[in-house]
Amino acid sequence: MGIGAFRAGAGYRTRALLYPDIYVRRSPIFYTVMKIILQDQSTRVVGDSPGTVEELLLVLGINPLEVIVSRNGALVSEHAVIGDTDEIRIIRIAHGG
Amino acid sequence: MAAPDISPAGAPVCVCCTEPAVVYQWTTDRHLCTTHFIADIEARVHTTIAESRQIRAGDRIAVAFSGGKDSTALLVILSRLLPVWTDVSLVAITVDEGIAGYRQDTIRVAKTLTKKLGVEHRIVSFKDLIGDDLDTILAGRESQACTVCGILRKKALMDAAKEAGATKIATGHNLDDEAQSVLMNTLRGDLPRLVRDAGKESGGCFLPRIKPLSGIYEKEIASYLFVQDLFLVLPECPYTRYALRAEVRSMLSTLEFRYPGTMQHLIESKKKIERYCAGAPVMDALRHCRECGDPCSGEICQVCRLRHSLGK
Numbered sequence: 263m264g265i266g267a268f269r270a271g272a273g274y275r276t277r278a279l280l281y282p283d284i285y286v287r288r289s290p291i292f293y294t295v296m297k298i299i300l301q302d303q304s305t306r307v308v309g310d311s312p313g314t315v316e317e318l319l320l321v322l323g324i325n326p327l328e329v330i331v332s333r334n335g336a337l338v339s340e341h342a343v344i345g346d347t348d349e350i351r352i353i354r355i356a357h358g359g
Numbered sequence: 360m361a362a363p364d365i366s367p368a369g370a371p372v373c374v375c376c377t378e379p380a381v382v383y384q385w386t387t388d389r390h391l392c393t394t395h396f397i398a399d400i401e402a403r404v405h406t407t408i409a410e411s412r413q414i415r416a417g418d419r420i421a422v423a424f425s426g427g428k429d430s431t432a433l434l435v436i437l438s439r440l441l442p443v444w445t446d447v448s449l450v451a452i453t454v455d456e457g458i459a460g461y462r463q464d465t466i467r468v469a470k471t472l473t474k475k476l477g478v479e480h481r482i483v484s485f486k487d488l489i490g491d492d493l494d495t496i497l498a499g500r501e502s503q504a505c506t507v508c509g510i511l512r513k514k515a516l517m518d519a520a521k522e523a524g525a526t527k528i529a530t531g532h533n534l535d536d537e538a539q540s541v542l543m544n545t546l547r548g549d550l551p552r553l554v555r556d557a558g559k560e561s562g563g564c565f566l567p568r569i570k571p572l573s574g575i576y577e578k579e580i581a582s583y584l585f586v587q588d589l590f591l592v593l594p595e596c597p598y599t600r601y602a603l604r605a606e607v608r609s610m611l612s613t614l615e616f617r618y619p620g621t622m623q624h625l626i627e628s629k630k631k632i633e634r635y636c637a638g639a640p641v642m643d644a645l646r647h648c649r650e651c652g653d654p655c656s657g658e659i660c661q662v663c664r665l666r667h668s669l670g671k
Contacts (some may be wrong), residue, residue, distance in 0.1 A: 264626050316606035327612050330590075337585050339383040339390055353592065355428070355581045 301354040316340035413569040421525035424451035428467030429531030455484040457492020504598035538622035
């Protein structure tokens, strides 16, 4: 399954409602949960096979040059592979200082 | 881009060692770990300073220090590079414009960092300069926010730097800021501003301004601070949305992502135009304001013109 799975489908939404904080998709193909903290501090939980940080940002409509991204608290480059139980934080580079 | 080596942790590996990379430098196609990234940034800033001889022995550098990310990175890097130069000192100057819900946080951060770095810190305010804070001045004229703030901030900074005995002012303008300025001046057809070199000596009229971070991308600055636990999520200036710069920033950032190196190309174009214009009468002759005596290009300087429009 590719990065397109970040776009939550109906099945995903149902499962995410049942397990709002930590959602583990149990399938013979993969077992992944990823918590994404967006720039406005809102949180999304998505299940997907590994993709890169850049792919995630593009799916979310975010220009990778306008944010920095941490995985489990540590900075990662756009080409880091993310997935599993990673907590991904997307931090907007604030302007005007 | 060549496919990077990926560590077991799912991160590309640093080009200089075997540690996981924390950043990707898209113009040079390099992945770097924390240690090599910090060293790379500091070395590039040092090169920028050395190539254009921005700092010389005996200089006292006033660092325009808002407490935001760019000026924080500038102060940290300059304080680390300080032993490289002979008899050079730093003084951090913070201008409190008086923007509710915005500046208080950055001033608090500024005080903490200067104390930690052992750098002298001075705070000046618009209220001291003109009698009102920016919010009061801008009531009903928010669309002019950046122009008004820019004029007053420059004056406040210049006065404070002179009072502190500084020989130069260092600002945290980064590569993105510089490219945005080139495009904005081009869009406005403002050739004099495009080729103006604020770093030049001006016979004692202005303190020369230096921009040591002008070769570093904004994203690199944020990353530099983050890996050292110095990156703080601070509020954005509420007036930013009124500025042409906000639109130019977004447009250029998209172009840079799609066509890496766009921002550097813009800056290189500006440098070429500067060379073509060298010696040409592009700029108005420097005069002195008939009211306050400050150097300016017209009869009255922008600060006095602003005072009049505010009835001060």
